Amino acid sequence: MSLEASELILNEDGSIYHLGLLPEELANTIITVGDPARVPKISAHFDSIEIKKQKREFCTHTGVYKGKKITVMSTGMGTDNIDIALTELDALVNIDLKAKKIKNKLTSLDIIRIGTTGSIRKEIPVGSYILSEFALGFDGLMHYYKDDSFLRKDIAEAFVEQTGWSTKKAFPYVVEGGKELINKLSSDKTIQGFTGTNVGFYGPQGRVLRAEVPDPEMNDKIAAFAYKRYSVTNLEMETSGIYGISKLLGHNAASMNLVLANRATGEFLENASEMMEELILYTLDKIVQ
Ligand SMILES: O=P(O)(O)O[C@H]1O[C@H](CO)[C@@H](O)[C@H]1O
Numbered sequence: 001m002s003l004e005a006s007e008l009i010l011n012e013d014g015s016i017y018h019l020g021l022l023p024e025e026l027a028n029t030i031i032t033v034g035d036p037a038r039v040p041k042i043s044a045h046f047d048s049i050e051i052k053k054q055k056r057e058f059c060t061h062t063g064v065y066k067g068k069k070i071t072v073m074s075t076g077m078g079t080d081n082i083d084i085a086l087t088e089l090d091a092l093v094n095i096d097l098k099a100k101k102i103k104n105k106l107t108s109l110d111i112i113r114i115g116t117t118g119s120i121r122k123e124i125p126v127g128s129y130i131l132s133e134f135a136l137g138f139d140g141l142m143h144y145y146k147d148d149s150f151l152r153k154d155i156a157e158a159f160v161e162q163t164g165w166s167t168k169k170a171f172p173y174v175v176e177g178g179k180e181l182i183n184k185l186s187s188d189k190t191i192q193g194f195t196g197t198n199v200g201f202y203g204p205q206g207r208v209l210r211a212e213v214p215d216p217e218m219n220d221k222i223a224a225f226a227y228k229r230y231s232v233t234n235l236e237m238e239t240s241g242i243y244g245i246s247k248l249l250g251h252n253a254a255s256m257n258l259v260l261a262n263r264a265t266g267e268f269l270e271n272a273s274e275m276m277e278e279l280i281l282y283t284l285d286k287i288v289q
Pocket residue numbers: 033034035076077078114115116117201236237238
């Protein structure tokens with residue numbers, strides 16, 4: 001049975017709806033970033049760039065770095081965008097777009113996020129690289145999919161109990177990243193992370209400029225959470241969706257984040273662009289190793 005035109009949506013040129021990409025324009029190793037301006041900063045290191053496409057916040061460059069074909073794509077901010085980006089990346093490799101049928105032989109992509117984050121622990125300073133072993137999703141995205149077999153419900157339940165998580169918010173979910181890919185990217189430069197993914201940057205991450213939050217102690221409660229060997233290291237806005245949709249669809253994902261802010265000490269990284277450039281080169285070289 002083929003997928004309806006309203007479900008698998010293609011543009012007039014046959015490309016996938018939001019990303020605007022054709023299957024042959026994608027590599028099997030994909031770097032995702034939130035900020036579209038970070039895409040050319042990464043592809044500037046490529047030996048050659050074959051594809052440059054932009055639709056909405058999804059800017060994509062595909063090229064070759066040290067002999068390996070890599071795609072770098074921006075997702076914009078938030079897991080609502082991640083749902084679109086990862087589902088369409090999967091469709092590009094695992095659905096025959098002309099026949100609109102799921103392929104018999106499925107392809108597993110390597111998806112590596114290079115992002116920015118805020119640490120909630122004073123011992124993880126600005127400038128650190130956090131490589132997420134697990135993600136803790138506050139966004140609720142994975143509750144919209146049937147298969148929850150890979151979610152660590154024991155950790156999520158302990159988290160809700162210890163922090164007094166409000167029932168008005170989505171029930172948190174916990175998902176592990178792709179172990180092999182994470183091992184490949186890790187070194188003594190990376191800190192193993194348990195990354196909280198929020199639905200926003202201000203209130204959802206406990207930032208107060210003018211509008212108050214219901215529980216000003218929530219970041220401290222998140223930092224105090226301890227269950228078995230698990231405790232939360234940092235907050236950002238995409239990793240849980242990337243890990244969740246990747247596990248759901250059979251892809252390998254790793255999330256590497258530069259710590260820009262330390263929420264416990266109030267510091268913000270001064271030389272952020274220089275440090276991001278270093279993280280980009282670190283990650284690219286680990287990918288091709
Ligand atoms: O730097 P990026 O990859 O966008 O990631 C972080 O920065 C944005 C917030 O400033 C959010 O997307 C957050 O996850």
